[in-house]
Amino acid sequence: MSPDGDNEAGQLIVAARAGDRGAFDKLVANHLPRLLGVALQILGEKSDAEDAVQNALASAWLALYRFDLDKPAGPWLATITINKCRDAMRRRRFSRLLRLDTEDGVDSIAHPEPDQEHQLAVRQELEILQQEIARLPLKLKEPFILAVFDGRSQDEVAQILGISRKAVETRIYRARNFLREKI
Secondary structure (H helix, E strand, O other): OOOOOOHHHHHHHHHHHOOOHHHHHHHHHOOHHHHHHHHHHHHOOHHHHHHHHHHHHHHHHHOHHHOOOOOOHHHHHHHHHHHHHHHHHHHHHHHHHHHOOOHHHHHHHHOOOHHHHHHHHHHHHHHHHHHHHHHOOHHHHHHHHHHHHOOOOHHHHHHHHOOOHHHHHHHHHHHHHHHHHHO
16 A cells, blocks of 8 residues: 555455445545545535535445555545546536526526626536536546645645646646636
């Protein structure tokens, strides 16, 4: 096990694979605050973030047999959490589309007040940005989200994703260029 794992973490994973839920709980306890922080930054709402992390941990538990013991658990858990956040954002966008047909949505678009016009424009810009971020290749999206939305340093992102600091720097640069071209 590398950066975040020592012999104890490896033993916890082996015990968790054998069905020891307590070992799994101990393993994720150290990562839980960071996972919640990432999810909160991505989703913006505490309850959605908690749901995404809970779903991520359930998925991690079910996929524990696939985990490579030579790698740190932090990046693996962060990746699963980010994927669950993406799922939540997709559901949220779909839900918003359905709500546009409601009477309240039609009224706010049909009779906008100056503040509502500004809010609508900002909301549309944010949706375009979210769509473009969603289109980023995974290799660019993960470091970008962790650095920009979660406010982590490039060194922290490198540790979480198990890549070099230079790779993080390059991927964030490419993600920003991609977004500038699209927006």
